[in-house]
Amino acid sequence: MTEFDFIQQYLHRQQQDNELVLGIGDDAAIVRPRSGYDLHFSTDMLVGGTHFFTDVAPEDLAHKVLAVNFSDMAAMGATPRWALLSVALPELKQDWLTAFCDALFALARRFGVTLIGGDTTKGNWVFNVTIIGETPRQHALRRDAAQLGDDIWVTGLLGLAAAALDVYLHKTSLPAAVFAQCEAKRLRPEPRVALGKELLSLAHAAQDISDGLAQDINHILKASNVGATINVDLIPSLPDLRLSDAFLPAQLYHWLLAGGDDYELVFTAAPSQREAIMAAANRATTSVTKIGTITAGRELQLINHAGNVIQLQHQGFDHFG
Amino acid sequence: MTEFDFIQQYLHRQQQDNELVLGIGDDAAIVRPRSGYDLHFSTDMLVGGTHFFTDVAPEDLAHKVLAVNFSDMAAMGATPRWALLSVALPELKQDWLTAFCDALFALARRFGVTLIGGDTTKGNWVFNVTIIGETPRQHALRRDAAQLGDDIWVTGLLGLAAAALDVYLHKTSLPAAVFAQCEAKRLRPEPRVALGKELLSLAHAAQDISDGLAQDINHILKASNVGATINVDLIPSLPDLRLSDAFLPAQLYHWLLAGGDDYELVFTAAPSQREAIMAAANRATTSVTKIGTITAGRELQLINHAGNVIQLQHQGFDHFG
Incomplete structure (x- = not known):
């Protein structure tokens, strides 16, 4: 042929x-x-x-x-x-x-x-x-539009693709049913087009999470000249990943924040839009979770429920790393 | 980095x-x-x-x-x-x-x-x-617009890139000065944008010659449901390639018709446009040469000055050949 x-x-x-x-x-x-x-x-x-x-x-x-x-x-x-x-x-x-x-x-x-x-x-x-x-015309979700005090939201569940990859690379193991869910996410990410359209009139800044949340949100922070505080315990993931004793926090945090390949959206919006965003998410049949706040600090601060600061070993996927 | x-x-x-x-x-x-x-x-x-x-x-x-x-x-x-x-x-x-x-x-x-x-x-x-x-709007040089009786034109000189490649691959040799001209054409093709714009109002069909004239003009013939007769002795090339005794006709014809990498245009236009096309070529500082005619035959016929039919061994570059 x-x-x-x-x-x-x-x-x-x-x-x-x-x-x-x-x-x-x-x-x-x-x-x-x-x-x-x-x-x-x-x-x-x-x-x-x-x-x-x-x-x-x-x-x-x-x-x-x-x-x-x-x-x-x-x-x-x-x-x-x-x-x-x-x-x-x-x-x-x-x-x-x-x-x-x-x-x-x-x-x-x-x-x-x-x-x-x-x-x-x-x-x-x-x-x-x-x-x-x-x-x-003149409507777009740009990286440079985040505003002080904005809520930070993410769609869907994070860390599944990275967890599946680690299984594939024999770095970890997961129960078969959990792996299947993670692998489906790695192989068949569902683009959040319907929600993106809804967010045009509701959100300020947005970015897709392909290289890891920590790295990708930094693009928004840099472009918008702002900082952010994210509570890592609020980042949505599979309960089986979150609650398992089998994983060290460092491994879980890597999946959630730096693993990459999530193809979810991270976006910022005024707190006054919370109800409208939840309604839009319903219409788009896409789950959304508020995980943090845009701050004046120009840096990304990661904390947990206990208020402790979390340090990441690697920020995310570098295509020449 | x-x-x-x-x-x-x-x-x-x-x-x-x-x-x-x-x-x-x-x-x-x-x-x-x-x-x-x-x-x-x-x-x-x-x-x-x-x-x-x-x-x-x-x-x-x-x-x-x-x-x-x-x-x-x-x-x-x-x-x-x-x-x-x-x-x-x-x-x-x-x-x-x-x-x-x-x-x-x-x-x-x-x-x-x-x-x-x-x-x-x-x-x-x-x-x-x-x-x-x-x-x-609604102006474009499409492949499906060639008309019976159209002149067939090409820009620039053909076969130089293919000749340079054959030198590079040690299949042939050329005098240094000739090779330099051919190699410049292979490495730095000059896109015919200025002439293309001029032709919008003058030509019927057009196509760029990247896989070899014989193969590429066939796209026009197929899309337009027409045939063509091309006189291979009219195809413009370097005199040093054309007139050398060092090359067999088969080798020269391969370069001119099937070698690929020319990035010149082949286009068709009504005979009544000949003067306008020559004037446009002058404005675009691009040489053009009339090499044949669109026919009713639905096939590409290659002839030489003597009127003999030329057969090609390979039609052109197949990206999976």
């Missing part, structure tokens, strides 16, 4: 898209943007061995490749609309590709995203997605 | 851009598209060992990574405006990066393109660029 057969067979699928003038198959795709909307652009490269294991199921890989990009849109409050995918693979295996593309298009369809560009080449397991989303 | 230092130091440079609401540094960049314009999207992945040699000078690599994407915009008649760059490198070397980024931003600036997204990760020499360009 040649590159062109591949593109024809799998990527050239018709999708309903009112703004799409010309889809895949020319030197470029053409989009006619809606007036009154801003466009959001983000790109992510996933490399085999670093961001995923190359024996991953094609369905899981397809999900992750798109979902991590949708998560960037969610963090802006943007609705993902179009994606471009580049793939380097050592060989083109018919069955593998069918499973990969079916899962990719299923997720794209679920989020109303059209694939408008693709490049395939021989190489060693690299996937790159560029995602384009939209928000109503 | 960490990933974030890298982004800060090199990619976070301020550029003049009236449509840019928010540049690199958040989960996404924000662009406010101009009304009355369509946006064009394309993505290209370049893998070390396949698309470039990893001992290439960083300045040349930076040029090529961007230029091949600008060429896709030129082929649509679009003006490139924004680019996102993902990089996987085995290590971050200060000097190498400085040279790479300086050359990258110099070329971007020359074409008025803003870098609005970046991802850097550890991996084995992969560069992915997504390019976004614009045309006035």
Whole structure:
């Protein structure tokens, strides 16, 4: 099978898209943007061995490749609309590709995203997605908008993906049922797009948690010239991780704060918005938890219920670490 | 140096851009598209060992990574405006990066393109660029617009990059001065953006020649449901390649028609536009040559001055060949 057969067979699928003038198959795709909307652009490269294991199921890989990009849109409050995918693979295996593309298009369809560009080449397991989303003009959840006294919230449960990875790497063990929950989170993160859109009118700053909460919230603090206090005992996770005697606090804190791969949102909002945020979370069927407060200190302070200060050994995932 | 230092130091440079609401540094960049314009999207992945040699000078690599994407915009008649760059490198070397980024931003600036997204990760020499360009609404040079009786034109000189590659691979030899011209073309293709814009109102179909003229024009023929006759003796190249007795016709034809990496444009236009096209080429300081005619045959026929039919052994570059 040649590159062109591949593109024809799998990527050239018709999708309903009112703004799409010309889809895949020319030197470029053409989009006619809606007036009154801003466009959001983000790109992510996933490399085999670093961001995923190359024996991953094609369905899981397809999900992750798109979902991590949708998560960037969610963090802006943007609705993902179009994606471009580049793939380097050592060989083109018919069955593998069918499973990969079916899962990719299923997720794209679920989020109303059209694939408008693709490049395939021989190489060693690299996937790159560029995602384009939209928000109503001048609305966006930016990192530089946190305000003194804001509540700090996170979505979903943190630390599951990192715990699953540690099991995979034989650094720890978990009961099978707990591991299954963690592994599902690691392999199939659910982008918080619906909540992101709701937060456009409610939150100040937002960011997705892909490299670990401690590192990622620091981007907000730096951009907004503020500090934060977070109570680590409030960070939502699986009770089986939280309450187990099997783990040292340092291990648990690593998962919750620095493990990475959570693809949840951390956002800040005025305390006056608490009820509205809970209602929005309900509409988006996404759990949210208040874990701290924006302070004047310009630093991130981690405390526990007892009021003790927590020190992290590593802040988060460094892509060249 | 960490990933974030890298982004800060090199990619976070301020550029003049009236449509840019928010540049690199958040989960996404924000662009406010101009009304009355369509946006064009394309993505290209370049893998070390396949698309470039990893001992290439960083300045040349930076040029090529961007230029091949600008060429896709030129082929649509679009003006490139924004680019996102993902990089996987085995290590971050200060000097190498400085040279790479300086050359990258110099070329971007020359074409008025803003870098609005970046991802850097550890991996084995992969560069992915997504390019976004614009045309006035409903204007574009599409592959499906060739018409019966159209002239077929190409820009610049073909076959130089393929000849240089064959020297590099010790498959052939060239006089030093000739090799230098060919190698410059291989390493620093000049995207035909200025001419592409001129052609918006003059040409019917267009496509860039990256995989070899014979293969690439076939995309136009297929999309437009037409055929073509091309006189291979009219294909512009270096006289030193054309006239040398050192090369077999098969080798020369391979370079001209199937070698790839030319990044010139092939386009079709009504014969009544010949003078206007020559004038536009002058304004864009880009040479153009008429090499054939669009026919009803649905096939590509290659002939020479003597009227003999030429058969190619390989149609062009297959990315999984």
